[in-house]
Amino acid sequence: MKIIVFPFLLAFLAAGSGACAQNLTGEWTGAIFFANLNAELETSFTIQQEEQQVEGHSTRNASKRILGGFKGGLVKIFAKKTFEKGALLHIRKGSVEGDSIKAVLSTIFGSTYWFRGQILGDTLLKGVLLDGRLRPQGGFILKRGVFSPVADYGKITENLFDLTREKIYKREACLEKPFPAFEKKFRSISRKLVDDADFFAAFYYLSQQKYSLPFTHYMLAKPASAAMKAAAPEKPAVSASAVVKKVEDLSLAFLDDKTALITITSFAGHPVALIDSCFGILKARNTPNCIIDLRNNTGGTISSMRIAEHLTDSILYGGFFLTNKWFAANKGLPDAGQYDRLPELNESNLEKLWNGIHTMEGFKLKVVPQASLYKGKVFVLTSGRTASACEPLCYNLKYYRKAVLVGQQTSGAMLNGEKFRLEPGWQLEIPTADYYTIDGKRIDLVGVSPDHEVAKDAEIEFVLKELIK
Numbered sequence: 394m395k396i397i398v399f400p401f402l403l404a405f406l407a408a409g410s411g412a413c414a415q416n417l418t419g420e421w422t423g424a425i426f427f428a429n430l431n432a433e434l435e436t437s438f439t440i441q442q443e444e445q446q447v448e449g450h451s452t453r454n455a456s457k458r459i460l461g462g463f464k465g466g467l468v469k470i471f472a473k474k475t476f477e478k479g480a481l482l483h484i485r486k487g488s489v490e491g492d493s494i495k496a497v498l499s500t501i502f503g504s505t506y507w508f509r510g511q512i513l514g515d516t517l518l519k520g521v522l523l524d525g526r527l528r529p530q531g532g533f534i535l536k537r538g539v540f541s542p543v544a545d546y547g548k549i550t551e552n553l554f555d556l557t558r559e560k561i562y563k564r565e566a567c568l569e570k571p572f573p574a575f576e577k578k579f580r581s582i583s584r585k586l587v588d589d590a591d592f593f594a595a596f597y598y599l600s601q602q603k604y605s606l607p608f609t610h611y612m613l614a615k616p617a618s619a620a621m622k623a624a625a626p627e628k629p630a631v632s633a634s635a636v637v638k639k640v641e642d643l644s645l646a647f648l649d650d651k652t653a654l655i656t657i658t659s660f661a662g663h664p665v666a667l668i669d670s671c672f673g674i675l676k677a678r679n680t681p682n683c684i685i686d687l688r689n690n691t692g693g694t695i696s697s698m699r700i701a702e703h704l705t706d707s708i709l710y711g712g713f714f715l716t717n718k719w720f721a722a723n724k725g726l727p728d729a730g731q732y733d734r735l736p737e738l739n740e741s742n743l744e745k746l747w748n749g750i751h752t753m754e755g756f757k758l759k760v761v762p763q764a765s766l767y768k769g770k771v772f773v774l775t776s777g778r779t780a781s782a783c784e785p786l787c788y789n790l791k792y793y794r795k796a797v798l799v800g801q802q803t804s805g806a807m808l809n810g811e812k813f814r815l816e817p818g819w820q821l822e823i824p825t826a827d828y829y830t831i832d833g834k835r836i837d838l839v840g841v842s843p844d845h846e847v848a849k850d851a852e853i854e855f856v857l858k859e860l861i862k
Contacts, residue, residue, distance in 0.1 A: 415515045417442045423535035426621050430502060431614040433621055434589035437540030438484065447487030447496060450480035451590055452540065458585045459595045481590045484508060498522060501594055506530055519624060532624055544817060546592045547584035553821060556813055560751050562827040563720045566608055575604040589615065609837055610810030610824040618818065643667045645674065652682040652861060660693030660782045672703040672767050682861050684853065686774045688800060692781025695738060700786060701760045703767045704795040711758030711789045714809055714826035719754040726833055732757060750809055751825040758785060771796035772860060774852045775843055780804035787841045788830050797860065798843040800852045805840035
């Protein structure tokens with residue numbers, strides 16, 4: 394969710410150029426919203442201003458609280474620029490002109506932003522975060538004042554693990570190594586954490602770097618608050634940029650008179666009509682070869698299986714999802730009879746099943762052919778970024794020999810994740826259903842191997858020179 398819009402940006406970039414009326418030196422508390430992380434983090438900044446130059450950092454010694462005293466001290470020495478003063482966020486190269494502030498905000502979360510805002514009297518800083526192309530990527534609201542812890546992070550951590558055990562696809566997953574070690578460590582440091590930035594960074598460091606958890610789709614977020622949303626005008630329900638983005642997610646081009654290239658970067662927008670349109674064109678033109686590029690597609694919904702519907706003249710079964718309700722009542726995977734009794738997931742009931750699967754035992758994927766079959770050769774390009782909803786499609790096209798996969802191993806991030814409220818204001822995504830292929834294999838943390846392993850960026854050339862005759 395990107396909440397900062399262009400009119401607000403213009404308002405403060407056009408600020409006056411007179412001398413700064415206030416000195417920003419001191420303690421500031423408030424929140425910064427990172428749109429790409431869907432995280433509004435309450436924290437504090439210590440700001441130092443000398444003449445028109447400004448530097449600052451978030452709470453000190455976060456590295457020690459998260460990494461421990463010894464390791465936290467080492468990173469302050471050997472990664473001094475990143476962890477200066479042990480802080481997670483730094484305001485650098487700042488300048489004040491009139492009632493405007495410009496700076497660079499560097500973060501431990503892997504992103505750097507332009508920090509642009511207004512100085513409202515002596516008590517308030519307000520503005521936006523921009524990427525390198527000056528596109529809004531979040532916002533901030535800071536008030537002058539001494540910081541105090543904003544939440545009981547030990548209690549939030551307890552609730553996090555209670556919710557995980559209640560909703561996760563298989564309770565035994567919380568017993569598999571290294572999850573118990575992750576839980577023990579997170580619990581041990583959670584009561585030492587002093588702000589949201591600490592808590593957010595600790596969760597991702599422990600779950601994704603220090604420990605390799607036995608499942609994916611386990612994520613923490615904190616959506617923008619009403620106050621942060623109110624910092625800018627409401628954007629239209631459907632913006633022009635959103636329509637453009639939907640179209641950009643899927644494109645059709647012709648490499649020559651015999652070969653089409655369909656590029657799909659996301660299945661999040663349910664691009665069923667666009668998929669139908671593309672294959673309608675290919676069928677009408679009798680195009681003999683089709684390359685489907687999924688190399689930069691990180692997933693979306695199982696509307697991805699619409700592609701398979703154009704490539705088969707008989708019903709195919711595309712595997713199944715199982716929840717903790719299944720595993721609580723059954724040992725192992727469904728037999729043929731149990732599989733037949735699982736409800737079907739299709740485009741008509743997609744949202745209903747997908748958003749509440751944790752209340753069911755599971756469901757099966759069923760591919761029903763479209764009215765006409767695309768009879769040309771199909772080649773699917775994959776990479777390590779090809780993830781989630783792409784992976785059942787890739788596996789089944791390969792398994793049923795409906796397409797040839799070219800590229801690199803897919804991501805191996807194939808579970809159904811659902812978002813649950815975690816007070817106060819947090820949101821936890823938990824994998825609530827595990828996916829198994831029709832022959833009983835797991836894709837999560839494994840991925841799908843291509844038929845032809847080809848170096849990155851050489852896939853199209855390989856198909857044209859080696860596979861299309």
